[in-house]
Amino acid sequence: MEELNALFHGFSVALTPFNLMLMIIGITLGVIIGVLPGLGGANGVAILLPLTFTMPPTSAIIMLSCIYWGALFGGAITSVLFNIPGEPWSVATTFDGYPMAQQGRAGEALTAAFTSSFVGALVAVIMFTFIAPLVANFALQFGPPEFFSVYLLTFCSFVGTGKGNPFKIIAAMLLGFAMAAVGIDIVTGQLRLMFGFTELLSGFHFLVAVIGLFGIGEILLSMEEGLSFSGHTAKINPKIVLETWKQLPRYWATSIRSCIIGCWMGIIPGGATPASFMSYGVARKMSRNGDKFGTGQLEGVVAPETAAHAAGTSALLPMITLGIPGSPTAAVLLGGLLIWGLQPGPLLFVEQKDFVWGLIASMYLGNIAGLIVVLTAVPLFAAILRVPFPIIAPVIVVICAIGAFTVKNNMLDVWMMVVFGVVGYVFKKLDYPLAPLVLALVLGDAAESSFRQSMLMSQGDLTVFFSNWLVGSLTGLALFALFWPLISAAIARLRGS
Amino acid sequence: MAHDHESAQTGARTALVDLVVAVLIFALGALVVYDSYRLGASWASDGPEAGYFPFYIGLLMCICCAVVFGQSLARLKSDRRVFVSTGQLKQVLVILLPSTAYVLGVQLIGIYVPSAFFIGLFMKFAGKYSWLRSVAVGVAVSVVSFLLFEIWFKIPLPKGPVERLLGY
Numbered sequence: 001m002e003e004l005n006a007l008f009h010g011f012s013v014a015l016t017p018f019n020l021m022l023m024i025i026g027i028t029l030g031v032i033i034g035v036l037p038g039l040g041g042a043n044g045v046a047i048l049l050p051l052t053f054t055m056p057p058t059s060a061i062i063m064l065s066c067i068y069w070g071a072l073f074g075g076a077i078t079s080v081l082f083n084i085p086g087e088p089w090s091v092a093t094t095f096d097g098y099p100m101a102q103q104g105r106a107g108e109a110l111t112a113a114f115t116s117s118f119v120g121a122l123v124a125v126i127m128f129t130f131i132a133p134l135v136a137n138f139a140l141q142f143g144p145p146e147f148f149s150v151y152l153l154t155f156c157s158f159v160g161t162g163k164g165n166p167f168k169i170i171a172a173m174l175l176g177f178a179m180a181a182v183g184i185d186i187v188t189g190q191l192r193l194m195f196g197f198t199e200l201l202s203g204f205h206f207l208v209a210v211i212g213l214f215g216i217g218e219i220l221l222s223m224e225e226g227l228s229f230s231g232h233t234a235k236i237n238p239k240i241v242l243e244t245w246k247q248l249p250r251y252w253a254t255s256i257r258s259c260i261i262g263c264w265m266g267i268i269p270g271g272a273t274p275a276s277f278m279s280y281g282v283a284r285k286m287s288r289n290g291d292k293f294g295t296g297q298l299e300g301v302v303a304p305e306t307a308a309h310a311a312g313t314s315a316l317l318p319m320i321t322l323g324i325p326g327s328p329t330a331a332v333l334l335g336g337l338l339i340w341g342l343q344p345g346p347l348l349f350v351e352q353k354d355f356v357w358g359l360i361a362s363m364y365l366g367n368i369a370g371l372i373v374v375l376t377a378v379p380l381f382a383a384i385l386r387v388p389f390p391i392i393a394p395v396i397v398v399i400c401a402i403g404a405f406t407v408k409n410n411m412l413d414v415w416m417m418v419v420f421g422v423v424g425y426v427f428k429k430l431d432y433p434l435a436p437l438v439l440a441l442v443l444g445d446a447a448e449s450s451f452r453q454s455m456l457m458s459q460g461d462l463t464v465f466f467s468n469w470l471v472g473s474l475t476g477l478a479l480f481a482l483f484w485p486l487i488s489a490a491i492a493r494l495r496g497s
Numbered sequence: 498m499a500h501d502h503e504s505a506q507t508g509a510r511t512a513l514v515d516l517v518v519a520v521l522i523f524a525l526g527a528l529v530v531y532d533s534y535r536l537g538a539s540w541a542s543d544g545p546e547a548g549y550f551p552f553y554i555g556l557l558m559c560i561c562c563a564v565v566f567g568q569s570l571a572r573l574k575s576d577r578r579v580f581v582s583t584g585q586l587k588q589v590l591v592i593l594l595p596s597t598a599y600v601l602g603v604q605l606i607g608i609y610v611p612s613a614f615f616i617g618l619f620m621k622f623a624g625k626y627s628w629l630r631s632v633a634v635g636v637a638v639s640v641v642s643f644l645l646f647e648i649w650f651k652i653p654l655p656k657g658p659v660e661r662l663l664g665y
Binding site (some may be wrong): 051123178190219226418430455460 | 500504505511514515518525526528529531533536540544545547549550552554555557558561562564565568572580581584585586588589591592593595596597599600608613615616619620623624625626630634638642646652653654655664
């Protein structure tokens with residue numbers, strides 16, 4: 001009951017005309033970001049972050065999280081109408097969404113996508129409301145070894161849930177850690193990895209890395225593909241919406257399964273993308289029409305969209321309660337919190353009640369606002385996609401440059417952005433994942449200091465990470481995830497023989 | 498598509514690029530190890546030294562890249578995939594080179610003038626738009642961002658002689 005009271009208090013914080021306006025602006029910007037190539041959720045939030053420095057933190061996070069919801073919604077539009085996933089997590093939506101558009105059922109597919117996104121997010125927010133305070137309360141007892149083992153679990157999960165070459169995943173992650181170590185060491189005050197370049201004193205800023213890796217890198221990739229948008233038109237009118245809504249309850253089982261997959265995958269840092277694929281796969285296996293998946297089944301749109309949104313929402317849970325983001329976008333939001341002087345972690349629930357519950361309330365409101373905005377404005381957003389790429393590409397480069405400059409008012413960052421762009425392009429083509437790199441860059445210092453503190457506590461004895469049942473099981477789980485590629489290969493070989 | 502296939506034959510091979518990138522990351526890892534060792538990567542009287550954590554990070558980086566290097570070497574002969582074809586590389590450079598020139602421009606004369614030039618010229622030459630449209634879009638984006646950043650949000654962006662002429 002305490003949560004409900006707190007939540008109502010949160011609504012009173014979030015429900016001011018100014019905040020509502022920010023929500024609508026955030027959602028609209030988010031959808032545009034989700035629709036345009038080169039401007040994803042993480043990158044979009046990174047660019048807009050400096051604009052919010054002058055706002056009160058609660059309003060700022062409301063706007064930024066609404067951009068995030070908007071980007072989640074926006075990915076579906078391009079997937080269905082253009083067969084181009086605007087975001088990685090909407091790749092699975094193209095499987096059945098695009099065939100539906102080809103059959104002239106784009107309106108139906110989009111309504112289903114938006115509605116199931118909304119349902120997925122709503123379930124995740126409800127879970128968030130009741131579980132987050134418990135997790136935070138529990139985490140108050142954490143010491144440095146526990147925190148380090150949670151970090152370890154976060155990073156090892158990338159290896160366990162990732163599809164690619166595990167060595168490349170680890171290499172990308174370590175590169176992030178190495179970049180995080182550049183600059184002044186906060187404990188000893190020594191200069192690390194600077195090789196005499198005083199510009200590196202404050203290290204690499206992760207926002208610049210995000211803008212370069214995701215923004216410029218994506219533009220380079222899109223140019224290479226020689227993008228020519230040719231899409232289907234969507235008509236959404238109340239009649240189509242109502243008719244689709246009538247069909248949707250039939251897929252309740254798929255919906256529930258997808259919500260569970262999404263919430264789970266969002267909390268452990270697998271993120272929205274694997275959640276959407278997994279959910280699509282499970283739905284195809286469990287459905288009576290499984291063999292028809294891929295030809296334009298409504299269920300094939302419901303499953304990935306529900307899971308992606310549930311995962312996207314629950315990725316904020318570890319970010320707020322433990323200070324450990326579950327996705328690159330959550331990592332950028334975490335960076336924002338730090339800049340506003342809020343230390344994410346269990347104490348946030350004790351010290352910044354207004355902020356936390358305002359944010360949670362805005363998750364409810366933002367998703368309702370999002371559903372309304374996207375259902376009414378699809379033609380508008382589809383029109384943005386028809387703006388030819390030769391106009392969009394340089395404009396996005398300009399926006400990225402502005403975004404990179406405003407991080408620290410430093411021209412060097414704009415150059416770094418270009419370098420990161422090329423790195424992002426090459427890494428993407430070679431299957432070096434970018435998400436672990438960014439997360440390591442954000443969490444590097446925190447992970448290092450919890451490791452050092454643990455080592456100090458134990459006088460250099462690594463068994464401190466197995467010293468009680470809690471830290472022991474977290475570390476064990478992390479090692480299990482780390483060696484999962486080996487374990488699963490061994491299982492496959494045993495079965496084969 | 499036939500054309501794509503032809504040009505796909507001539508280009509850097511994926512396995513080769515994989516090797517090069519593995520070597521580069523290995524070198525970075527070695528650099529990290531070297532600097533961490535210089536700082537001290539063991540225990541001092543007051544606990545772990547500054548290079549303690551990065552030392553192992555660098556070491557693991559080197560190990561991972563050695564493995565990736567070995568993997569790519571093993572499939573160097575069999576894997577004929579092309580990393581980027583000549584045609585694709587041209588497309589990439591069409592945006593990458595002007596972007597780099599643009600950043601140089603920003604460094605020299607502030608952000609607003611190069612932005613207008615960059616967008617306008619890119620539209621004209623890469624997109625084959627008319628001069629009128631290209632200039633209009635370029636100038637419009639520049640003016641809107643000026644209003645947005647300098648006037649409404651009061652966030653100073655790099656400025657040069659032209660802005661000074663206008664009194665900013």
